[in-house]
Amino acid sequence: MDANDLADQTRALSLSEDPEKTFHISDLKSDxxxxxWYRIHVLVYDLRNFATxxxxxxxxxxxxxxxYLGQPYFNAEEVAALTRTAVGHDGETLKERIQHTLEERLNRRLKKRVESGDFRVCAAHDLAPIFEKVxxxxxKKLAKDSKFRSLVSINGLRLKSEEELWNGLGNGPPKGKKKGKKNRP
Incomplete structure (x- = not known):
């Protein structure tokens, strides 16, 4: 265990001392x-592109x-924060959303796949949509983002310097409006 792992575990312990602490998406994007935020996107990218x-x-x-919330994508502190991130207006956490969604999908599989006996969770089809929505x-934007793909290709999960900081997918024009065109009355 190196010093970084020990520091991560210490921070995770401090998070576990306050089991009521809830995080928000903005916390996950913060310093x-x-x-x-980059590694969350890498996980989603990987879930969608594992076959190729x-x-x-x-x-x-x-x-x-x-x-899929764990090493090598996330350390213990990050997993603790991710699982306690509020993802709905009702205070539902990511951990609860994943649990409810997977239980619902498993129940559907029980009805549909009794004959095949295949009840496995499919990461790409079951988990990726949860993370994408939350x-x-x-x-599609993620797969086309050349800066992101280049960072993943060169660095994998670990950005090597501050210059390589990735601020997320660029925001395109609002839905219904095409870039460069004005709405006419």
């Missing part, structure tokens, strides 16, 4: 969790948690 990208597949295959990630 408190450097590069976390050997490096994505390798990263995903090293995760041991059924929710974190407002458009998978």
């Amino acid at each position: 408190k969790f450097p590069a976390l 990208d050997p490096t994505a597949r390798e990263r995903l295959e090293s995760v041991v948690d059924v929710t 974190f407002d990630i458009n998978p």
